[in-house]
Amino acid sequence: MPAHDLVVVANRLPVDAHLREDGSVEWEPSPGGLVTAMESVMRNVDSGAWVGWAGSPGEAPDPFEADGMQLYPVMLSAEDVARYYEGFSNATLWPLYHDVIADPEFHRTWWDAYREVNERFAKAAAAVAAPGATVWVHDYQLQLVPSLLRDARPDLRIGFFDHIPFPPFELFAQLPKRNQVLRGLLGADLIGFQRERDALNFLTSVRQLLGYTHHQHEITVPGIGSAPARVVTAKAFPISIDSHAVGEMAEDPEIQEAARTLRHELGDPRKVVVGVDRLDYTKGIRHRLKAWGELLNDGAIDPDEVLMVQVATPSRERVDAYRQLRDEVELTVGRINGDFASIGRPAISYLHRSLDRRAMTALYQAADVVLVTALRDGMNLVAKEYVASRPDELGVLVLSEFAGAADELRAAILVNPHDIDELKTAILRALAMPEEEQRAAMQSLRRQVLDNDVQGWAHAFLGELESAGRAQDVPT
């Protein structure tokens, strides 16, 4: 039986399947921030593993190795994908945890699937963790895993990190099965959140709904039967990016040349304003387009001089709210271009696709202004990537105060994206900002992002996990 000292459990494995010409499957790493963070941590453990779904429904592939990590695929049937993933995770929890920007939908069959899939993940993790190992569970799809895992393997040290916001008590209280979710999470020794506010929301829900007391960030979970009382810590660990790698890419002359070429291909506008998001209703793309359309309409922006580029990654396309959003965004972009573009020169250049990391860095360098107008966002890594991509210390970040990143990136132009007038003013201010002022703000933003990278985040979480949850410390 395999035995790993550190096991990461996440909905997705850090690889994507690519079909070779002969029909066989090849796995390619999909290096997101989490993978990068784990690489530096895995270097310090004898053996690391990752448990997750390989991305397509049906039978799971056999375990395999990638980048010095053993990967253990978990099976999801087409029905699991519909109920656990698209249903309970993305049509119930996601909108509820993001301030009900879209209406959460709830079906008991979705909850049943969520529980069953969480059991499957917990079982898979329990089977590969060495005695006394550390298991780090990620995100809202797997909130029941910590307690299921603790029941099966009380010897483990269990951490959980929530990548999305944790809602205020008044909203969380709407969730059917809310107490099961809280108890699921409380199986962990350490629960990490993006913002201090998320941790406080969680502590309030635990107090109000379960009646458990807490002292600052430490919750006392009463023992059941012969099991002793436990201490669970809930606090903020703001996630970041691989700032060094992004910074290095940004210094690459080829990328700098690509940024210049890009501006030229865009018609050498005086200013380029960029938005980069997953096509998600939480990202405030509609608000951004509304503000942009009004600025053009008011004559405050000249479409011959200023161009907006919106790159939207396709996302969750089988969930209704996402289909609707795509239609609305594309209708609005079409209208704005119909009214303000000239032949061969759009007012908004819109791409519905993903760009690779190098193309993204070039785009950030070509951007005079980046708009992050999320209505609610756990952190928002685009804001941090933009800053890390600007060693020239130029460019302006307009950042929603509803993104977790706003807690750290105070030198951005902070906005309430619900206030379209305020958003318009912020965009105009960003476009008019003198270089000296841009530099002062960008220096401060860069210090924050370069000093606090994703490796630091992972080490801080795992460091705290090492000393968390010692049952003997709890007075009985």
Ligand code: ADQ
């Ligand atoms: P997301 O909601 O996916 O993540 P975000 O933090 O912005 O949001 O991360 C998106 C990532 O995808 C970034 O690295 C970005 O560069 C990339 N990306 C977006 N559009 C792209 C495109 N068109 N082409 C290529 N890449 C693109 C969730 C939470 C966030 C939290 C992260 C990490 O919702 O709040 O910051 O997890 O915890």
